[in-house]
Amino acid sequence: MAGDIPDIVIGRLPIYLRALTHMAAEGESLTTSSHDLGRRLGISSAQIRKDLSHFGEFGKQGTGYNINYLFEQLRQILHLDQEWPVVLVGAGSIGHALAYYQGFKHRGFEIRWIFDNDPSKIGQDMNGMIVQDMSILAELIVDEGVQVAILAVPAAAAQQNTDLLVKAGIRSILSYAPINLAVPPEVHVRYTDPVVQLQRMTYYLD
Amino acid sequence: MAGDIPDIVIGRLPIYLRALTHMAAEGESLTTSSHDLGRRLGISSAQIRKDLSHFGEFGKQGTGYNINYLFEQLRQILHLDQEWPVVLVGAGSIGHALAYYQGFKHRGFEIRWIFDNDPSKIGQDMNGMIVQDMSILAELIVDEGVQVAILAVPAAAAQQNTDLLVKAGIRSILSYAPINLAVPPEVHVRYTDPVVQLQRMTYYLD
DNA sequence: TAGATTGTTAATCGATTAACAATC
DNA sequence: TAGATTGTTAATCGATTAACAATC
Numbered sequence: 536m537a538g539d540i541p542d543i544v545i546g547r548l549p550i551y552l553r554a555l556t557h558m559a560a561e562g563e564s565l566t567t568s569s570h571d572l573g574r575r576l577g578i579s580s581a582q583i584r585k586d587l588s589h590f591g592e593f594g595k596q597g598t599g600y601n602i603n604y605l606f607e608q609l610r611q612i613l614h615l616d617q618e619w620p621v622v623l624v625g626a627g628s629i630g631h632a633l634a635y636y637q638g639f640k641h642r643g644f645e646i647r648w649i650f651d652n653d654p655s656k657i658g659q660d661m662n663g664m665i666v667q668d669m670s671i672l673a674e675l676i677v678d679e680g681v682q683v684a685i686l687a688v689p690a691a692a693a694q695q696n697t698d699l700l701v702k703a704g705i706r707s708i709l710s711y712a713p714i715n716l717a718v719p720p721e722v723h724v725r726y727t728d729p730v731v732q733l734q735r736m737t738y739y740l741d
Numbered sequence: 742m743a744g745d746i747p748d749i750v751i752g753r754l755p756i757y758l759r760a761l762t763h764m765a766a767e768g769e770s771l772t773t774s775s776h777d778l779g780r781r782l783g784i785s786s787a788q789i790r791k792d793l794s795h796f797g798e799f800g801k802q803g804t805g806y807n808i809n810y811l812f813e814q815l816r817q818i819l820h821l822d823q824e825w826p827v828v829l830v831g832a833g834s835i836g837h838a839l840a841y842y843q844g845f846k847h848r849g850f851e852i853r854w855i856f857d858n859d860p861s862k863i864g865q866d867m868n869g870m871i872v873q874d875m876s877i878l879a880e881l882i883v884d885e886g887v888q889v890a891i892l893a894v895p896a897a898a899a900q901q902n903t904d905l906l907v908k909a910g911i912r913s914i915l916s917y918a919p920i921n922l923a924v925p926p927e928v929h930v931r932y933t934d935p936v937v938q939l940q941r942m943t944y945y946l947d
Numbered sequence: 948t949a950g951a952t953t954g955t956t957a958a959t960c961g962a963t964t965a966a967c968a969a970t971c
Numbered sequence: 972t973a974g975a976t977t978g979t980t981a982a983t984c985g986a987t988t989a990a991c992a993a994t995c
Contacts, residue, residue: 543962549940553919557896568976576921580976581964588978596977597971614943621939632838633935638919642936643943682946683939690763707942709935713759713844715782723945725938729839729915730848732931733827733889734755736913737820737849739929740888749986774952786952787988794954802953803995 540589547586548609550576555606568599615643622676622705624696625687626651626659626666629711633685634661644683648675652692669699676703686710697724746795753792754815756782761812774805821849828882828911830902831893832857832865832872835917839891840867850889854881858898875905882909892916903930 554575558567569580569587587593587605590612594600610616621639623630623646634649649661652669659666667675675681684705688696693712700708701722708724710716713731716724760781764773775786775793793799793811796818800806816822827845829836829852840855855867858875865872873881881887890911894902899918906914907928914930916922919937922930 541962545944546941548944549937550921552940553934553937554921557920570976579964581966582962584976584978585963592978594977595971596969597975599976612944613940614946615940619939619943619946628838628841632834635834636935638934638936642940644936644939683943685935685939706946707939709938709942714763715756715760723942725942727933727935727938728759728844729842729891729933730844730850731755731759732915732933733825733850733891733913734758734819734821734848735752736915736929736931737825737889738751738754738818740820740825740912747986776952785988787990788986790952790954791987798954800953801995802993803951805952 544586544589545613547578547582548613551583551586552606552609552613552615555602555609558602559606565602566599567602567605569594571599610643613643617643619644619683620647620679620681621645621683621685622647622672622681622700623649623685623687624651624669624672624700625711626653626656626661627687627689630687631661633687634664646685648681669696673699673703676700676705680704682706684708686712688712690714750792750795751819753784753788754819757789757792758812758815758819758821761808761815764808765812771808772805773808773811775800777805816849819849823849825850825889826853826885826887827851827889827891828853828878828887828906829855829891829893830857830875830878830906831917832859832862832867833893833895836893837867839893840870852891854887875902879905879909882906882911886910888912890914892918894918896920 554572569583573580573583593605593608621644623633626649630649634646639645649664649666650669650672651657651666656666657668682705684700686693686696686708690712693710693714694716697708697716697718701718706722710724711727713728718724760778775789779786779789799811799814827850829839832855836855840852845851855870855872856875856878857863857872862872863874888911890906892899892902892914896918899916899920900922903914903922903924907924912928916930917933919934924930
């Protein structure tokens with residue numbers, strides 16, 4: 536059942552979740568509709584209804600969706616009704632920004648450990664965490680059962696670090712390295728490369 | 742002609758460009774093939790050939806594509822045969838990481854100006870640039886003809902800053918704020934939200 | 948030449964949208 | 972009730988893939 540839901544649908548759920556958070560915070564209404572949500576996100580109302588229909592019936596004809604209820608349902612669908620501990624690999628400037636980023640709180644994730652192989656960084660404090668030596672990374676992942684990693688190392692080191700993470704049992708990797716990573720099919724990787732995003736837009740510029 | 746090329750195709754070109762850079766750096770061969778490129782990127786060879794065929798004929802039957810030639814062609818298609826000056830709005834930890842990020846160099850972009858509205862940050866040096874007051878942002882964009890902006894401000898300030906950027910003439914925005922921005926159709930926006938990326942993957946975790 | 952690979956066409960596959968009965 | 976909006980079906984739209992003639 537779950538396996539046949541298109542990944543592109545899964546990819547929109549966090550966007551819906553985020554919009555619902557804002558709506559709840561605004562507190563203008565207890566309910567929303569597919570039309571209202573779609574207008575905010577630039578998505579058709581039909582698509583939103585179709586997406587949600589993969590998982591159940593969350594709305595009421597005539598009134599739409601209860602914001603808090605739909606929010607909770609999406610949280611459960613995405614397995615965010617628990618906090619995922621995250622290991623951060625790389626204590627450079629990107630790693631630093633991530634270590635101090637407040638946005639993980641209350642959205643299902645917490646960076647708990649930071650690793651680097653640079654002796655000048657090891658032992659440093661970053662937002663209450665001590666940068667640890669890569670040599671004990673695999674052991675920690677196994678012992679703590681960590682499944683989620685953020686990779687913020689230079690491109691040249693990314694694949695070898697990925698192999699290490701995968702071997703230790705990591706199943707989801709968010710990579711900031713500007714390179715495509717090879718992983719086995721059961722491991723999910725998402726990429727963040729600001730330059731790729733910018734390059735995609737300059738096509739439309741003169 | 743250009744207008745009818747799907748945006749999803751445009752979105753893959755920077756990925757191809759990045760892979761070609763690595764291939765050129767490795768220097769193992771002067772040529773590649775759609776099959777070779779596809780294997781590296783997890784994309785079918787047919788799709789790569791189809792994508793490229795929107796823009797011209799860059800290969801040779803029997804031998805494939807000259808890496809440097811294809812690289813140059815893609816650079817031109819994406820308008821990266823010039824350096825785009827970028828204005829960075831927000832000098833917090835994300836802004837700081839971006840200001841010091843070396844990855845923009847040689848990939849078509851340079852952050853030239855940093856703005857913030859926090860008096861404690863204004864005047865600070867960041868990688869050779871002085872953080873400037875938001876009050877002179879619009880004037881600078883107009884005077885310098887800046888078209889590309891990176892937005893790294895809190896969600897609460899993102900829409901009002903976007904409105905300011907758009908009004909001043911910015912046409913491409915890369916936003917790190919975890920919120921959907923409303924912009925006129927001629928302005929392109931891309932988003933980077935690490936939490937959204939992570940949330941998309943936890944669906945597949947137990 | 949023989950083998951390899953392109954560019955392109957047609958077929959397939961999948962995603963989005965329009966429309967509407969059901970019903971709150 | 973009348974108006975609004977859901978969930979779903981069928982139609983449309985668009986993207987991917989398979990296949991192959993052309994040709995290096």
